[in-house]
Amino acid sequence: MAPVLIATVLKATEATAANYAFVTNQNGNSLSVINLNTRSEAARVSLPGAPAGVAVDAARGVFYTVSAGSKVVRKFGLARAEQQAERTLDGGPIGIAVSPDGQQVFVSDWYNARIWMLNAEGLTPADMIETGSAPAGLVVARDGSWLASADRDANQISVFDLPSRQLRHKIPTGLRPFGISLGPQGRLFTANVGSDTVTVADPVTGKVAATIPVGARPYAISFGAGAGFATNQYADTVSVFDLESLRVSATIDVGEYPEGIDATPDGKTLVVANWFSNTLSLIDAGTARVIAEIDTGDGPRAFGRFIATGYAEEK
DSSP states (O other): OOHHHHHHHHHHHHHHHOOEEEETTTTTEEEEEEEEEEEEEEEEEOOSSSEEEEEEGGOOOOEEEEEETTTTEEEEETTTTOEEEEOSSSOOOOEEEETTTSSEEEEEEEEEEEEEEEEETEEEEEEEESSSSSSSEEEEOEEEEETEEEEGGEEEEEETTTTEEEEEEEEEEESEEEEEOOOSSEEEEEEETTTTTTEEEEEOOOOOEEEESSSSSSSEEEEEEEEEEETTTTEEEEEEEEETTEEEEEEESOOOOOOOEEOOSSSSSSEETTTTEEEEEEEETTTEEEEEEEEEESOOOOOOEEEEETTTTOO
16 A cells, blocks of 8 residues: 555645646637646636736635726636636726735726725725826735836836835836836836836835846746846747846747746746747746747736646645
8 A cells, every 4th residue: 555655645746736827818718727747738717808917826825817808807716716706897907916915906907097906805996096107017015015016108117105005106117118027136127018128126216227128029027047037029039137237148939929927936937928829938947948838728918927836726
């Protein structure tokens, strides 16, 4: 019985360690659950309303999506991708983020220059914060002290004190910032689709640290192995930049029209959603090379944080 027991334990450990990508497919009105270990689609879930935004909360075993076409925010359990709650909003919901304690969900309203604050439990509205014009991507401080939005049509980042809901800074960026990410050193990075640049800024001081030229129409940014990775929609590439020198060190060919990008928890693999190719490109962060391509549903956007462990595991 001992060998059987050992094998069972090993299989359970392997399943627990598996990383999954929860990919919103806007054209296909679906969500692809991708096992990144086996490099295959584990499930496809119906998700009406042209879904785009996504945010995982692995600590609580849930994830959230935004269907921009129907204006519906949904909450799912990671274990089975089963819906737990939904809320229809007005305006133009697009980007989404979760507070570090898992109690609040933030959704940007593209049309009305504001951010909804929802209670995570049932997605009930709690408050609103006014931003600059056309807020898209959102990011929260690791300690929950501030919230930042990329205000595309205002060419700025808005940084808010979360406890007081007061504006701390309006930080100028390149033209039309869309995706926004928090780097490992605590700096903000925006992908500026109108100027083909990445803006690097300090959320505490409100100062711009650098502007990095990248490829055509950068959309989103993630990090791994001491580098930043920016998806370039029009160039079908990912620009790699060093986090110390803040200079591009490599350019990687990926699928057609890359959009969302996220890193596995260990930071060793970057996962890129290619909207026109209906694929994910997996990039080895250390070598800056594509190591796999995985099929998804139609029109993967994956705008936000979309990788976590936990699918097919009970919480």
